Amino acid sequence: MAACCDHDKNCESKHDHSDLLNKVKYELPTDDFLIELADLYKIFSDSTRIKIMFALFEEEMCVCAIAELLGMNQSAISHQLKTLKDANLVANRRDGKTIYYHLSDDHVRSIIGQGFEHLLEDHEALKQTRTEG
Amino acid sequence: MAACCDHDKNCESKHDHSDLLNKVKYELPTDDFLIELADLYKIFSDSTRIKIMFALFEEEMCVCAIAELLGMNQSAISHQLKTLKDANLVANRRDGKTIYYHLSDDHVRSIIGQGFEHLLEDHEALKQTRTEG
DNA sequence: GTATCATATGAACAAGGATTCATATGAAGG
DNA sequence: CCTTCATATGAATCCTTGTTCATATGATAC
Numbered sequence: 624m625a626a627c628c629d630h631d632k633n634c635e636s637k638h639d640h641s642d643l644l645n646k647v648k649y650e651l652p653t654d655d656f657l658i659e660l661a662d663l664y665k666i667f668s669d670s671t672r673i674k675i676m677f678a679l680f681e682e683e684m685c686v687c688a689i690a691e692l693l694g695m696n697q698s699a700i701s702h703q704l705k706t707l708k709d710a711n712l713v714a715n716r717r718d719g720k721t722i723y724y725h726l727s728d729d730h731v732r733s734i735i736g737q738g739f740e741h742l743l744e745d746h747e748a749l750k751q752t753r754t755e756g
Numbered sequence: 757m758a759a760c761c762d763h764d765k766n767c768e769s770k771h772d773h774s775d776l777l778n779k780v781k782y783e784l785p786t787d788d789f790l791i792e793l794a795d796l797y798k799i800f801s802d803s804t805r806i807k808i809m810f811a812l813f814e815e816e817m818c819v820c821a822i823a824e825l826l827g828m829n830q831s832a833i834s835h836q837l838k839t840l841k842d843a844n845l846v847a848n849r850r851d852g853k854t855i856y857y858h859l860s861d862d863h864v865r866s867i868i869g870q871g872f873e874h875l876l877e878d879h880e881a882l883k884q885t886r887t888e889g
Numbered sequence: 890g891t892a893t894c895a896t897a898t899g900a901a902c903a904a905g906g907a908t909t910c911a912t913a914t915g916a917a918g919g
Numbered sequence: 920c921c922t923t924c925a926t927a928t929g930a931a932t933c934c935t936t937g938t939t940c941a942t943a944t945g946a947t948a949c
Contacts, residue, residue: 629945634887637893637894637895638818638819638820638821638854638894638895640817640818640820640824640825643815643817643821645823646814647811647814647815647817647825648825649812650813651810651811651825651920652810653805656875657806657807657810658803659875660800660803660806660868660871660872660875661800661801661802661803661805661806663799663871663874663875664797664798664801664806664871665801665906667793667794667797667800667801668794668795668797668798668800668801669794669812669906669907670790670793670794671786671908672793672794672909673790673793673794673797674784674790677784677785677790678780678784679848680783681779681780681783682776682780683770684773684776684780685773685925685926686925686926686927687771687777687924687925687926688771688773688777690885691773691930692773692778692780692781692784695908696820696908696909696910697925697926697927698908698909698910698911698926699907699908699909700926701925701926701927701928702907702908702927702928703872703907704926705927705928708823710771715800717915717916719916719917719925720915720916720917720923720924720925720926721771721924721925722925722926722927723925725779730870730873730874730877733834733870733872733873734867734870734871735793737863737866737867737869737870737895738796738797738867739793740863740866741796741867742789742792742796742865744863745844750877770923770924770925771924771925798936802936802937804937804938818895818896819895819896819897820894820895820896822906825919828938829938829939829940830895830896830897831896831897831898831938831939831940831941832937832938832939833896834895834896834897834898835897835898835937835938836937837897838898843916850945850946852895852946852947853894853895853896853945853946853947854894854895854896854946855895855896855897
């Protein structure tokens with residue numbers, strides 16, 4: 624009988640993976656950490672937020688400038704900036720009535736950089752197969 | 757009058773950002789690329805998929821082993837594996853009735869690695885403020 | 890062929906989230 | 920104070936998406 628399965632109806636396989644499962648289970652980070660990691664990527668998973676972060680690569684911008692740049696209304700941008708700020712990815716400063724946002728650290732750059740490279744290489748690979756075919 | 761606004765009701769600001777906007781707009785990648793980038797991170801933004809990828813860090817696994825590991829049913833895992841495969845993040849091989857999945861390249865490792873580090877440093881910072889307080 | 894196991898897939902449902910609208914806050918100028 | 924501008928926020932809506940259930944495919948063994 625499979626080693627780990629009769630206590631859970633989700634585990635219905637007839638295979639016996641006990642050895643593999645025990646090993647992998649041991650190496651796996653905690654659920655909490657993995658959920659936190661997914662939540663971090665969730666922030667990068669919206670194109671509006673990506674655009675905002677890219678814009679802030681250059682220099683700090685106020686809310687209405689970002690809204691104008693992206694052609695979206697101020698409220699939408701404000702909501703997304705809150706999301707980014709809650710995740711410590713952007714910070715802001717007030718100057719009179721205006722509030723300027725900027726990237727809060729270099730993690731944004733390095734995280735986006737990795738995705739960027741992945742896409743570039745995918746596009747390269749695609750081009751390759753096209754010229755080969 | 758602000759330089760770029762009367763053509764678009766979303767651009768209602770009284771500020772004049774023309775210089776800044778022109779500069780940033782010029783530096784910004786295309787919409788298509790930014791959307792593609794967001795879509796890539798979207799794949800990392802689900803904890804089930806993250807867990808699958810982490811499991812495959814160790815070695816290849818068949819569908820039912822992953823399901824057993826995560827305590828989820830086979831269908832859910834299969835759907836997510838399809839998502840990962842469509843994004844070229846995992847690949848598979850058949851051996852009889854069983855299909856084994858593995859990471860398809862090292863981008864998964866490097867992308868997850870960046871997020872990993874970000875979280876670790878955040879946790880460090882948190883610990884710091886706690887001991888200071 | 891039929892039965893069984895491993896996986897894939899389509900439809901349906903539920904939960905989450907991005908945007909918009911309306912409104913609130915908060916600062917500066919008069 | 921009152922007005923205006925810049926931003927924030929809450930509620931409502933619509934769209935996306937993860938999971939489940941039921942079923943299909945595809946391979947092996949008999």
